[in-house]
Amino acid sequence: MKTVVIVEDDLDIQSLIATIFSMDPRFSVVGLTDSAEDAIVVAQAKGPEVIVLDDRLAGTLTGIEAVPLLKKVAPKAKIILFTAHPDVRARVVNRPDIDALLLKTETGELLPLAQQLTNMLSLL
Amino acid sequence: MTSVEAAVRQDGDATDGNDRTDEADQAAADYAKAILNILEDVGEEQNRQKDSQRAMLNILEDLDAQKTALESTQRALLNMLDDLDLERKKVDKSNSDLREVNEVMRSFIATAAHDLRSPLASMVGFSTLLATNWATLNDEMRLKFVTTIDRQTHKLTGLVNDLLTLSSIEGGVLNTRPEHVDLAEAISQCLASSNVDTADVSVSCSPDLFARVDPTHLGRILENYLQNAFKYGKPPIQVEATQAGDMVQIRVVDHGAGVPAEFETKLFGKFARADLPSTRGQKGTGLGLSIVRGLAEANGGQAQYMPNVPNGSCFVVLLPTDEG
Numbered sequence: 001m002k003t004v005v006i007v008e009d010d011l012d013i014q015s016l017i018a019t020i021f022s023m024d025p026r027f028s029v030v031g032l033t034d035s036a037e038d039a040i041v042v043a044q045a046k047g048p049e050v051i052v053l054d055d056r057l058a059g060t061l062t063g064i065e066a067v068p069l070l071k072k073v074a075p076k077a078k079i080i081l082f083t084a085h086p087d088v089r090a091r092v093v094n095r096p097d098i099d100a101l102l103l104k105t106e107t108g109e110l111l112p113l114a115q116q117l118t119n120m121l122s123l124l
Numbered sequence: 125m126t127s128v129e130a131a132v133r134q135d136g137d138a139t140d141g142n143d144r145t146d147e148a149d150q151a152a153a154d155y156a157k158a159i160l161n162i163l164e165d166v167g168e169e170q171n172r173q174k175d176s177q178r179a180m181l182n183i184l185e186d187l188d189a190q191k192t193a194l195e196s197t198q199r200a201l202l203n204m205l206d207d208l209d210l211e212r213k214k215v216d217k218s219n220s221d222l223r224e225v226n227e228v229m230r231s232f233i234a235t236a237a238h239d240l241r242s243p244l245a246s247m248v249g250f251s252t253l254l255a256t257n258w259a260t261l262n263d264e265m266r267l268k269f270v271t272t273i274d275r276q277t278h279k280l281t282g283l284v285n286d287l288l289t290l291s292s293i294e295g296g297v298l299n300t301r302p303e304h305v306d307l308a309e310a311i312s313q314c315l316a317s318s319n320v321d322t323a324d325v326s327v328s329c330s331p332d333l334f335a336r337v338d339p340t341h342l343g344r345i346l347e348n349y350l351q352n353a354f355k356y357g358k359p360p361i362q363v364e365a366t367q368a369g370d371m372v373q374i375r376v377v378d379h380g381a382g383v384p385a386e387f388e389t390k391l392f393g394k395f396a397r398a399d400l401p402s403t404r405g406q407k408g409t410g411l412g413l414s415i416v417r418g419l420a421e422a423n424g425g426q427a428q429y430m431p432n433v434p435n436g437s438c439f440v441v442l443l444p445t446d447e448g
Contacts, residue, residue, distance in 0.1 A: 010242055012272050016249040019265075023257060056238075084241040104245035108252050 002118045003048040005031035005074075007039040007066075008082070009058040013104065017052050017082070020110050026120060035059030036066030044073035050114050055083045064088070067097050078117040082110070235410065239283055243276035250276075286411045293418030300338045300422045304446045307333040307365045307372060314346040315363075324359035325350070333365050335372045336446035341419040345427070348412045349376035349439045356380060357437055371425065371442045379436040383429060391429050392417040416441070 004021050006029060008014040014032055021027040027050070031042035035058045043051060051070055055063040067079055078099040081092060092098050100113055115121050250269040254261070261269075292298040308329040315322050335342070346363075353361045357378025364375045383391060392413045413427070420427040425443040432438040 010246070012246040012276060013242070013249070015272070016246060016253070019253060019269075020249070023253075084238055084245060104241065105248055107245065107249035108256075 001028050002026055002050060002114075002120070003028050003030045003046060004050045004052065004114070005029075005033070005039060005042055005046060005048040005077075006052045007033050007036060007057065007063065008052070008054045009034040009056070010054075013054075016107060017110065020107060021114070024111055024115070027114065036061035036063060036069075039066060040069050040073055043070050043077065047074050048077050049118050051077045051079045052082050052110070052114075053079055055081065055085065055088055064092065064095075064098075067095070071097050078114075080110070080113060080117070236283075236287060240280065243280040243283070246276040247273050247280070286415060289415050290411055290418065293415065293422065298418070298422045300341065302336045302338055302423060305335050305337050305339050305342060307335055307374065310339065310342055311346060311363055311365065311374070314343055314350070317343075318347055318350055320350050320354050321359075324354075325361045325363060327363045329363070329365035333367065333372055334446045335443040337423045337425070337443045338419075341423055342443070345416050345419055345441050346374070346376070348416050349441070352412065352439065353378040353380075353437070367445065368442060370445055372445050374441050374443070375438055377432050377436060377438045379432065382431050382435060382437050388429060392427060
């Protein structure tokens with residue numbers, strides 16, 4: 001079972017991401033937060049394999065700012081930056097700690113991407 | 125022999141008769157003529173000197189006039205340089221203003237695009253889930269997804285309407301139909317149609333208070349003030365309508381943290397939202413107060429903010445009284 005933490009301040013989008021992961025029983029959503037500060041606490045406690053992370057969040061830290069802190073507390077986590085802003089791509093070019101970037105309008109790609117990052121596709 | 129020598133010789137030889145006398149006379153005449161010639165020459169020389177002097181004076185006068193003309197030209201050039209400097213400063217200011225407007229527009233478009241994209245992302249996501257997993261979803265899940273799509277559709281519609289209203293206000297093409305409006309009734313209707321908890325709202329309004337305003341616009345102003353009071357302030361909320369000179373004044377007062385002084389001037393701007401614990405995580409376009417101000421002004425009124433002492437906010441709208 002691959003564990004997932006969702007960090008998203010829009011509750012509908014948060015629910016959407018959780019529903020998408022519920023389509024694959026090999027994933028289990030173990031944390032839902034709306035701020036990076038809470039996400040660090042949850043990630044440390046749960047040690048997830050996947051973190052789906054928005055950039056603009058409810059707290060003071062942005063998602064991009066929180067990535068090194070999340071990697072520190074959950075080093076095995078694959079981080080998917082999930083944003084509504086296409087221009088964020090230019091800001092994360094030299095950020096190997098961000099494993100993937102996906103636009104919020106491309107939700108259909110989320111599950112295959114998470115499966116690929118956690119090496120699930122080779123098991124199918 | 126000179127005429128003088130001839131005259132001397134004539135004097136010394138008087139005995140030579142009449143011829144000698146004639147010669148002497150001739151010599152004297154010649155002598156006198158020579159003196160006259162000399163005198164004429166001296167006079168001419170004096171005249172030439174006077175002419176030269178006059179010419180010199182004229183030249184000096186010309187030089188003085190040229191100097192004055194040059195000074196005048198120099199002054200004109202200096203004035204032109206001052207004017208050019210002034211114009212340059214005006215152009216610099218215009219460029220700076222344009223850069224600022226461009227930055228505001230860029231920020232406006234970026235925020236509007238983000239706010240439009242968020243509900244769209246939900247709608248696309250849930251509709252894709254429905255379309256691709258219809259057979260495996262139970263009724264409860266389907267209903268949940270459709271309800272979310274419906275909610276986000278309304279959110280998107282609200283945002284688009286806000287943008288269109290703001291565009292009409294700023295383009296000066298807002299359709300305004302002022303009517304005779306009973307304020308007590310308008311406030312009561314607004315509360316009845318609003319989704320706020322009316323138990324936390326107290327209203328004070330005399331029954332004979334009337335405004336000349338587009339009722340739809342007034343409803344939108346009141347709704348916005350009420351929503352803001354609940355979102356960013358704290359109950360109890362008071363709605364007070366009073367006469368203020370030849371205007372009517374409606375105040376919506378809350379008891380929250382109030383607006384930071386440094387943010388007050390930006391409050392009625394587009395996408396204005398202070399970064400505060402009370403505003404973080406709150407959803408909304410940030411266009412509400414900008415629209416309120418536009419609607420108030422389109423109806424001949426004003427929208428204002430004042431702190432509610434000792435704590436909270438007081439949002440005010442002033443509208444023309446209608447006695448008729």
